[in-house]
Amino acid sequence: MVEENICKFAKKGLTPSQIGVILRDSHGIAQVKSVTGSKILRILKAHGLAPEIPxxxxxxxxxxxxxxxxxxxxxxxxxxxxxxxxxxxxxxxxxxxxxxxxxxxxxxxxxxxxxxxxxx
The missing domain is CATH 1.10.287.10 (S15/NS1, RNA-binding)
Incomplete structure (x- = not known):
């Protein structure tokens, strides 16, 4: 559920920090790592959506x-x-x-x- 949201936001063109702010403010997820076990950038890399420049x-x-x-x-x-x-x-x-x-x-x-x- 959370990973799907992260991928959806990344496809819209949002950066990992913007995704984190949206998840914190709108979805009540303070720390993605505590919910999923991995950070936002790792999730994006696993799905091939990580930005080419940090x-x-x-x-x-x-x-x-x-x-x-x-x-x-x-x-x-x-x-x-x-x-x-x-x-x-x-x-x-x-x-x-x-x-x-x-x-x-x-x-x-x-x-x-x-x-x-x-x-x-």
């Missing part, structure tokens, strides 16, 4: 794309340039971790030119 990395890439878009309009915004450097270094650090733990393929590389296609 969720936290996806959100960092999304943030970097939005900062770049902002910098195209506001070239002199030095603080945003600095924040972009910080966000991109965080992306590289997280990507290195995910390659090490084999959650990303070893040839995966973050490039600012192709980043907008990853989050689109």
């Amino acid at each position: 969720e936290d990395l996806y959100h960092l890439i999304k943030k970097a794309v939005s900062i770049r878009k902002h910098l195209e309009r506001n070239r002199k915004d030095k603080d945003s340039k600095f924040r972009l450097i910080l966000v991109e270094s965080r992306i590289h650090r997280l990507a290195r971790y995910y390659k090490k733990t084999k959650k990303l393929p070893p040839v995966w590389k973050y490039e600012s030119t192709t980043a907008s296609t990853l989050v689109a």
